[in-house]
Amino acid sequence: MSLLLPDPQPTPSSTPVPTGAHRTGSPWPRSARTVGGDVRVAGVALADVAATFGTPVHVLDETEVRARARTYREHFGADGVFYAAKAFTCRALVRWLADEGLGMDVCSAGELRTALDGGLPAHRTLLHGVAKSPADLRAAMEAGVGRIVLDSPDDADLVASLLPAGARQQVLLRLVPGISAGAHPKVRTATPDQQFGTATADVDGFVDRVLAHRSLELVGLHCHLGSQITEIAPYQEAALVMAGVLARVRNRHGLVLRELDLGGGHGIAHRPGEPGLDVADLARCLRRELRDACDAHGLRVPHLSVEPGRAVVGPAGVVVYRVAVLKRTPHRTFVVVDGGMSDNPRPALYGAQYAPRLVGRVAAGAQQTVTVVGRHCETGDVLAADVPLPVDVRPGDLIAFPAAGAYHVSMASNYNAVPRPPVVAVRGGEARLLVRRETVEDLGRRDVGR
Ligand SMILES: Cc1ncc(COP(=O)(O)O)c(C=O)c1O
Numbered sequence: 001m002s003l004l005l006p007d008p009q010p011t012p013s014s015t016p017v018p019t020g021a022h023r024t025g026s027p028w029p030r031s032a033r034t035v036g037g038d039v040r041v042a043g044v045a046l047a048d049v050a051a052t053f054g055t056p057v058h059v060l061d062e063t064e065v066r067a068r069a070r071t072y073r074e075h076f077g078a079d080g081v082f083y084a085a086k087a088f089t090c091r092a093l094v095r096w097l098a099d100e101g102l103g104m105d106v107c108s109a110g111e112l113r114t115a116l117d118g119g120l121p122a123h124r125t126l127l128h129g130v131a132k133s134p135a136d137l138r139a140a141m142e143a144g145v146g147r148i149v150l151d152s153p154d155d156a157d158l159v160a161s162l163l164p165a166g167a168r169q170q171v172l173l174r175l176v177p178g179i180s181a182g183a184h185p186k187v188r189t190a191t192p193d194q195q196f197g198t199a200t201a202d203v204d205g206f207v208d209r210v211l212a213h214r215s216l217e218l219v220g221l222h223c224h225l226g227s228q229i230t231e232i233a234p235y236q237e238a239a240l241v242m243a244g245v246l247a248r249v250r251n252r253h254g255l256v257l258r259e260l261d262l263g264g265g266h267g268i269a270h271r272p273g274e275p276g277l278d279v280a281d282l283a284r285c286l287r288r289e290l291r292d293a294c295d296a297h298g299l300r301v302p303h304l305s306v307e308p309g310r311a312v313v314g315p316a317g318v319v320v321y322r323v324a325v326l327k328r329t330p331h332r333t334f335v336v337v338d339g340g341m342s343d344n345p346r347p348a349l350y351g352a353q354y355a356p357r358l359v360g361r362v363a364a365g366a367q368q369t370v371t372v373v374g375r376h377c378e379t380g381d382v383l384a385a386d387v388p389l390p391v392d393v394r395p396g397d398l399i400a401f402p403a404a405g406a407y408h409v410s411m412a413s414n415y416n417a418v419p420r421p422p423v424v425a426v427r428g429g430e431a432r433l434l435v436r437r438e439t440v441e442d443l444g445r446r447d448v449g450r
């Protein structure tokens with residue numbers, strides 16, 4: 001019996017996935033069940049997905065995504081949730097999220113394109129970026145994005161310079177509240193030593209630069225602390241700091257800003273037993289903190305919004321690899337799989353840890369400690385070091401990594417000219433292709449020189 005999953009029983013497709021507070025402690029979708037030696041997600045055996053679509057393959061549980069989106073919508077309300085497209089995006093996903101009442105945070109003309117193609121109205125998107133290109137901005141302005149988040153005073157000038165004559169654009173200011181939060185230094189974005197946003201101490205000059213442009217309508221403030229944050233306290237601190245900045249803007253500039261976007265970063269369990277951030281608790285604590293802080297400043301409480309990415313799609317995704325080679329050295333046993341850092345750079349970038357498991361057959365009971373590595377020409381292409389897998393693991397076996405729905409596909413590359421894997425949606429016992437596997441021909445198409 002597996003420690004990773006609930007009891008091995010098939011999921012009746014009629015069992016509703018509970019909404020409400022997010023469960024913490026399991027990296028698997030709530031529908032995941034062990035059946036014999038296999039795992040079924042939304043009633044679909046992972047071995048069947050691998051047989052039909054090949055490996056590596058990304059599997060996304062539609063019901064899990066929708067339930068997570070609905071939970072956010074319930075606790076943060078209409079116009080309160082902008083899914084961060086950078087975590088993963090494709091047209092079907094946009095449609096699910098739009099159905100569930102979410103908006104979307106996009107960072108490029110490409111992410112915006114997918115949002116629009118998926119049917120999300122442009123006014124439900126907001127555009128981010130530390131270095132928005134003129135092409136990004138023109139696409140955003142042409143589509144009519146709801147908000148543009150200005151990263152710096154220069155960004156304000158750039159946006160204003162590209163707006164068509166007579167147009168007005170609602171904007172937020174991205175500020176740096178000086179809070180250190182996030183699972184790794186490379187994903188902390190609210191400290192003074194990194195490149196995003198403008199220090200809260202410099203807000204007056206930032207506001208003045210924005211107000212100098214009649215085409216920019218300043219409606220609110222924004223901050224984003226970092227990613228994979230599993231405690232509520234940093235968000236409470238952010239609410240407190242940002243309420244202070246709202247008061248300062250009112251006092252110094254006579255402007256009452258009506259919106260506050262506190263970004264994303266909500267953590268999930270990547271391995272069994274790890275904590276995740278509870279959305280209901282987060283919403284409750286944030287609202288209380290913000291109300292108290294605004295009361296203290298005599299401010300009206302602004303409209304609150306958040307930008308979760310990982311917490312919406314991360315636990316809904318599983319990636320399945322096939323074992324290519326088993327290598328025993330005096331130091332380690334290497335399980336070499338047919339993917340690697342080109343489809344999941346997270347372990348190499350952040351030392352991210354996962355809990356892979358064998359699927360597709362009944363294994364010997366005993367476990368051994370192995371290191372799962374990828375196929376790439378880098379010693380650092382380690383997907384999971386020192387993890388338990390069955391003693392009889394062998395070439396041809398399937399290895400599944402849960403918590404793979406966010407920042408895998410979206411950060412995938414073509415290193416070693418390896419085509420990127422497909423994304424398959426599962427729901428009610430059926431699997432359907434959302435994003436096809438890239439081909440070697442796709443890769444060759446851009447190579448136009450002689
Ligand atoms: C501005 C902004 N909003 C939202 C997110 C989403 O973060 P996460 O996927 O950790 O929720 C990010 C990425 O960290 C971001 O940079």
Ligand SMILES: N[C@@H](CCCC[NH3+])C(=O)O
Pocket residue numbers: 086187227228346350406407
């Ligand atoms: N890419 C990071 C998170 C950073 C998100 C963007 N600010 C990860 O995989 O954990």
